[in-house]
Amino acid sequence: MTQAHDTKQRLLDTAQKLFYARSYEDVGVQEICREADVKKGSFYHFFPSKRDLTLDMLDASWKEFRETELPAVFASDIPPLQRLERFLDMQYRHHKAVKEQTGQVLGCPYGNLAGEMSTQDEAIRERVLSIFRDLEAPIEAVLAEAVTAGDLEKLDTRATAAAMVAYIEGLTLLAKTHNDPEVVRTLGPAMLNLVVPVSEG
Amino acid sequence: MTQAHDTKQRLLDTAQKLFYARSYEDVGVQEICREADVKKGSFYHFFPSKRDLTLDMLDASWKEFRETELPAVFASDIPPLQRLERFLDMQYRHHKAVKEQTGQVLGCPYGNLAGEMSTQDEAIRERVLSIFRDLEAPIEAVLAEAVTAGDLEKLDTRATAAAMVAYIEGLTLLAKTHNDPEVVRTLGPAMLNLVVPVSEG
Numbered sequence: 023m024t025q026a027h028d029t030k031q032r033l034l035d036t037a038q039k040l041f042y043a044r045s046y047e048d049v050g051v052q053e054i055c056r057e058a059d060v061k062k063g064s065f066y067h068f069f070p071s072k073r074d075l076t077l078d079m080l081d082a083s084w085k086e087f088r089e090t091e092l093p094a095v096f097a098s099d100i101p102p103l104q105r106l107e108r109f110l111d112m113q114y115r116h117h118k119a120v121k122e123q124t125g126q127v128l129g130c131p132y133g134n135l136a137g138e139m140s141t142q143d144e145a146i147r148e149r150v151l152s153i154f155r156d157l158e159a160p161i162e163a164v165l166a167e168a169v170t171a172g173d174l175e176k177l178d179t180r181a182t183a184a185a186m187v188a189y190i191e192g193l194t195l196l197a198k199t200h201n202d203p204e205v206v207r208t209l210g211p212a213m214l215n216l217v218v219p220v221s222e223g
Numbered sequence: 224m225t226q227a228h229d230t231k232q233r234l235l236d237t238a239q240k241l242f243y244a245r246s247y248e249d250v251g252v253q254e255i256c257r258e259a260d261v262k263k264g265s266f267y268h269f270f271p272s273k274r275d276l277t278l279d280m281l282d283a284s285w286k287e288f289r290e291t292e293l294p295a296v297f298a299s300d301i302p303p304l305q306r307l308e309r310f311l312d313m314q315y316r317h318h319k320a321v322k323e324q325t326g327q328v329l330g331c332p333y334g335n336l337a338g339e340m341s342t343q344d345e346a347i348r349e350r351v352l353s354i355f356r357d358l359e360a361p362i363e364a365v366l367a368e369a370v371t372a373g374d375l376e377k378l379d380t381r382a383t384a385a386a387m388v389a390y391i392e393g394l395t396l397l398a399k400t401h402n403d404p405e406v407v408r409t410l411g412p413a414m415l416n417l418v419v420p421v422s423e424g
Binding site: 048126138139187188193196199201209217 | 244245246248249327328329330334335337338339340341342343348351352355382383385386388389390391392393394396397399400401402406409410412413416417418419
């Protein structure tokens with residue numbers, strides 16, 4: 023049972039690494055099995071298809087990020103707006119480290135899948151959408167806290183959080199296109215200006 | 224000669240349509256030829272590879288957009304900041320029309336390629352990068368004009384234009400992930416708050 027769990031995990035980790043470095047369509051089940059050192063029959067024992075593996079992979083990787091990275095970044099040891107700066111800094115350090123390891127800025131693993139697969143696979147599109155919404159939640163909470171503390175004028179916290187997620191995704195795509203993590207460092211702080219006012223009526 | 228030109232153009236148009244609806248990797252030369260009603264030998268007479276066709280396609284489609292759509296959007300018949308609003312409105316109307324035609328928000332054809340191919344093909348990455356830079360130019364000019372007119376405080380016009388392009392790309396990706404063009408309409412105007420101050424020293 024432990025061995026089965028290890029095999030499944032190895033398939034998930036390998037697929038994640040390969041998709042992130044290239045793309046979903048460019049990586050087939052055969053390559054995932056070869057890289058993970060798992061027989062093809064074993065793959066289909068765990069996953070009916072590459073798409074099913076991908077949905078499990080998204081769930082697992084997002085769960086880890088949400089439960090470990092996000093609480094640390096959004097911890098209330100510093101004032102709310104500084105937490106957004108810490109979040110941007112985490113993004114920058116991630117892309118810098120990935121570039122040092124691979125020679126490339128790989129972008130956002132969720133944004134990459136959304137861009138490539140949203141028109142081709144409804145289940146993948148919806149899964150990434152729920153991840154984007156999940157990411158908006160702590161940003162929205164920080165904005166609400168900043169408004170209460172008087173650090174920000176009253177604003178539409180929900181729409182502003184969505185705008186900030188859009189900006190991070192766009193910035194990450196721009197950094198990938200430049201193959202330069204410095205794009206995130208230099209343009210990131212402008213995110214704090216993205217304010218959607220409370221709509222009237 | 225006219226016939227050859229027609230054939231080549233049909234291959235370019237067909238590839239553009241198919242890539243935009245799905246992805247680069249999901250569409251092969253065979254399908255492009257079938258849809259364009261062109262023999263495979265004829266394809267390779269015009270293009271050594273799918274990648275070469277793609278570079279030509281990017282050049283041609285961007286040239287058309289830059290020479291027809293952009294001058295109309297950024298024409299000086301209205302104050303500078305209103306031109307940015309007109310640009311956002313053009314984006315929204317485009318995604319709305321595409322959704323009505325196809326049932327889907329297809330995203331940005333350049334951003335899609337950048338996200339999928341930047342780590343896999345240097346020539347495609349560089350071509351899309353030069354398109355992003357080209358798009359920054361009229362935005363930068365509008366910002367400079369707005370500063371001169373006193374509509375904006377002094378700012379780093381170049382960095383702000385890059386931040387705005389990042390935001391548009393991210394917003395487009397978010398709209399694609401929601402499969403909803405309204406994302407562009409509701410969150411678009413926040414782009415005008417994205418200001419990168421002039422750096423000191």
